[in-house]
Amino acid sequence: MPGHLNRVRDLERHPGGKGINIAMMLGAMGVETLATGFLGKAPSRFIQERLHKRNITTNFVHIGGVTRHNYFIVDPINDNRTLIDEEGPIITSEELDIFIETYKRLLHRSEIVIIAGSLPRNVQFKFYCKLLSMANEKGIMTILNTVEDNMLECMKFHPYLIMPDLRSADGILGIPVEGAENLYRAACSILKKGTNIAVVTFDGINFLISTPQGCFEASPPEIEIQSRLKTGDGMIAGIVYELSRGGSVRDAIKTGMACATATALNLNGNIYSLEDISKHLDNVSVKEVIY
Amino acid sequence: MKLVKDIMTRDITSVTPDNTMRHFARVLANHRFHGVPVVDIEGKVVGFISDKDLVKSEFPHYDRGNGYFLIRDFAGMAKRLSSVGNQKVEDFMTINPVCVTENDPIIDVVKIILEQGFKVLPVTRDGILVGVVGRAEVCNELLDSGTL
DSSP, X not given: OTTSOOOOSOOOOXXXXXXXXXXXXXXXXXXXXXXXXXXXXXXXXXXXXXXXHTTOEEOOEEOSSOOOOEEEEEETTTTEEEEEEOOOOOOOHHHHHHHHHHHHHHHTTOSEEEEESOOOTTOOTHHHHHHHHHHHHTTOEEEEEEOHHHHHHHGGGOOSEEEEOOTTOSEETTEESOSHHHXXXXXXXXXXXXXXXXXXXXXXXXXXXXXXXXXXXXXXXXXXXXXXXXXXXXXHHXXXXXXXXXXXXXXXXXXXXXXXXXXXXXXXXXXXXXXXXXXXXXXXXXXXXXX | OOBHHHHOBOBOOOBOTTXXXXXXXXXXXXXXXXXXXXXXXXXXXXXXXXXXXXXXXXXXXXXXXXXXXXOOOHHHHHHXXXXXXXXXXXXXXXXXXXXXXTTSBHHXXXXXXXXXXXXXXXXXXXXXXXXXXXXXXXXXXXHHHSOO
């Protein structure tokens, strides 16, 4: 309640951020995963230990700043959820250089690179372009999940999959973020910019996936949604899981939707095993659509 | 029989042979490690460098036989590395260090630690660094399960 003392009844701490969320899900599914990025002083040990418990290998650049905390406030009385995102720390040019050196080395052992989340406030979108370009030189499949401002220039580097982060956006490529037809237009417009898979969601639970093989609408079964916090991350994790096993695009979308469904059923959006996902595979809906 | 992969720490923080000693000192300061593997551009382990090597780089006449030499402030030491700070890691690292693979039995790690006195060993797969294992991981395993 604003203006009053508010006591927290229950508190859970989880490492987070898009990249970490996707890595944690892939780890739970048994995919060999490596997480890198920038880690500030305070919670670095906690984050790394949680990742190691999921068999995720880490190679972070430890920075002088403090890693941000985000807060997901659940109000069971009024049945609403509030997300508060802190601004992250400044990254020095030296820390950026160290990251690039680390990333270059990690590319030698990578099959798929997922670049996800916002950029540090003093880092320009060109940084993502550089990461995509370096991966392209090695012939590595890339996946980009970020806000439109970072995404537009990066499209020139043709990530294999693009999913725009529309959580606080009014539109994407000039298309308003509402309505089934606009969802279709948005996914097709991104595909035309030069990617193999464009994934778009306006509500975090129903997805439109545009591919050269066709356009697919993916929806969860009838469930009581607990959280939409990590459904997009779940969609990407599921697709990557299937692609890493050589699965078809349609199967990848199905697994992505099953994974998104599994995250929606937990208030914290976490999944803990492949079984959490596979039990939804027969119940999710993936159908080809033409508008 | 438990294997190295069951207890290793899946962190591959490392330096390269052409990194400077100043950079290495910062890695130790930031990660609070006592040493890290040295890898080439493909991630293959080519050496190991420790805080002891850092001490020896700044104090070349340091003789371990005379007793303990404690470094209390790596960050301060990194700043002070004026003379050797720009020299390369390859000049001070141990070449071809003892490594274990992720499928080696834990007992092999214990033997190496006891016989050769290492605190931490790089874990490799086909020569590529995939983690580290050392006294801390062995002790944790013993405390958790009471056996190796």
